[in-house]
Amino acid sequence: MRCPGLDSARLQYVPLSLAHLSQEYVDWLNNPDVNRFLETGGNYSIEMLRKFLEDVEKKNILFWAIHLKTNGLHIGNIKIDPINERHGTAEYGILMGRVSEWGKGYGKEASECVINYCFDILKLRKITLGVVLDNVAAVKLYKGIGFKVEGHYKKHGLYDGKYCDVLRMARFNPIFSYDDQ
């Protein structure tokens, strides 16, 4: 699916591409504060990132780089992938790599913008995500924008040196109303 440019009050979203290859981006992925609850782990190199970005470009998926409007700085990424067209569902993920920009409401603004695009334009029915219960900021962000817990997997994955619980969460497009939601 073609990834369109998007825009919100303080942020711009452009398709993630090789143009985003940088040592700073590699450093995000190797920062334990950033990757603590991610699948990627550390030990990323510029060559690994180049390969990843080439793959993203080839796949033609909804994967955006998030830039500050004020100075163009690349501060994170957000994706909606995979999309299941038959079921009208899609998986959402966000990584705000620039720690100095955390806590300014950018994660929330970006999530709302991209999810609204999925609901209003793509007419997707349901957006899903997985999050480690100990990832306090992410759980707060998701609950704050209306995601509900649908599954709670006990001691499901190894993160930050210990087995952690993992939540599956979801948010429905309000144009589809279900009696039990």
Ligand SMILES: CC(C)(COP(=O)(O)OP(=O)(O)OC[C@H]1O[C@@H](n2cnc3c(N)ncnc32)[C@H](O)[C@@H]1OP(=O)(O)O)[C@@H](O)C(=O)NCCC(=O)NCCS
């Ligand atoms: C989780 C993450 C996306 C949050 O991004 P952010 O830009 O800092 O989020 P926001 O500033 O929009 O904050 C969203 C909410 O989370 C809260 N929050 C942010 N950081 C927090 C923290 N360290 N502790 C507690 N709450 C926090 C904010 O107060 C806000 O809640 P509010 O709207 O009720 O005030 C970011 O920390 C990140 O990318 N972390 C590393 C990668 C990651 O874990 N991604 C998620 C994988 S599931």
